[in-house]
Amino acid sequence: MGIYVYMLRCADGSYYVGSTTSDDLARRIDQHNAGSYKGYTFSRRPVVLVWSEHFDRITDGIAAERQVKGWSRAKKEALVRSDWAKVTELSRRRAGRPKQS
Numbered sequence: 001m002g003i004y005v006y007m008l009r010c011a012d013g014s015y016y017v018g019s020t021t022s023d024d025l026a027r028r029i030d031q032h033n034a035g036s037y038k039g040y041t042f043s044r045r046p047v048v049l050v051w052s053e054h055f056d057r058i059t060d061g062i063a064a065e066r067q068v069k070g071w072s073r074a075k076k077e078a079l080v081r082s083d084w085a086k087v088t089e090l091s092r093r094r095a096g097r098p099k100q101s
Contacts, residue, residue, distance in 0.1 A: 003061030005068065006052040007076060008032060010044035015076050019065045025052060050080045 004025045008016045020028040029049050032041045041047050055061035068076065071090075078086035 001058075002054055002056045003058045004028075004052055004054050005061050005065045007050050007068065007080065008041065008047040009050045010041060010047050012044050014044060015050075015073065016041050016044075016047065017065060017069045017076075019061055021058065025049070 001021060001023075003019050003021050005017070005019045006025060006029075008018070008029070010016055016032075018028075022028055029047065031037065032047050033045055035042050035045060053064070055064060068079070071079070075087060075090040078084075078090060
């Protein structure tokens, strides 16, 4: 079965990251565009799929979704471009500050 994690570019230029266990990702995107569910994308239609990845294990997909949701706009755009060097660069801590707990 598995899970798809996907990113949409909304009409206002913002990004939405979501997931679906449906085997039909195109149908899920159509649901976003139809406004089937009131949520983030409802007032930001139309939306366009800009990135997706399939995970065999649902737990891996959920972890990836949460991770990407926390990324900066620049890092999300690097992912969309498959610019892995930029994704890596944007992953580094700024100014060498230690991670705060």
